Amino acid sequence: MPEVSFGAVRSVSSRQNTQREYETVMILRPGVSKGAILELVSKVQGVFEGQGARLLQLENWGVRTLSYPIKRNKSGVYLYWRFLGGSDVVAEFEFGLRINEHVLRYYTVRTDDDVDPHARPSEITEDLLDAVSEPPPDPEPEVEEQEDTEDSYDDDDQDDQDDDDEGGN
Incomplete structure (x- = not known):
């Protein structure tokens, strides 16, 4: 298998050639277009590549x-990001989110220290990038079925009533 390069690995921990793992959940405006989401993802990837970080996972929660x-928004599009990097990556990433007009809120947490970037596979592909810009379908509401009871309305009862009405004139 060929050697894969992830850019410069900037260690911010006690072990050399390791990075920290972070997770970010962000909320975008509900009417955000597919193009705007793709533009945001490409800008973030540029930040990660420039800082030697690596995007591991990206999901659109709808x-x-x-x-x-x-x-003044009552709903929002949720995006989940998981990545490796240092605190400088997080600072630049969050600065980009702060100035983006489509981002309502975001929250980043450090989930792990001293992660070997070669040990964590990236799940990012071109198909995933296209899929993340499309929100998943909303779950259909469950419809309760009514039970038949003797008191329920019958078509036969309606026919009987129509026959009675015609005979009375």
């Missing part, structure tokens, strides 16, 4: 209702 309105 449109969800918010607990309370954020900037």
Whole structure:
């Protein structure tokens, strides 16, 4: 298998050639276009490549209702990011999110220290990048089926009533 290069590995921990693992969840405006999502993803990838970081996972969780309105929006598109890098990557990543007009909120947490970047496979492909810009379909609401009871309305009862009405004139 050929050697894969991930760019310069900037160690911020006690072990050399390791990185920290981070997760970010961001909320975008509900009417954001596919093109705007792809543009955001490409800008973030540029930041990661420039800083020697690596995007491991990217998921579109779809449109969800918010607990309370954020900037007058009652719903938002959720994106989940998992990546390797240092604190400088997080600072530049979050700066880009702060100035992006489509981003309502974001939250980044460090999930692991001293991660070998070669040990964590990346799940990012071109197909995934196309898929992440399309929100998943909303789940269909469950419909309860009514049970037949003797008191339920019957078509036969309606026919009987129509016959009675015609005979009375």
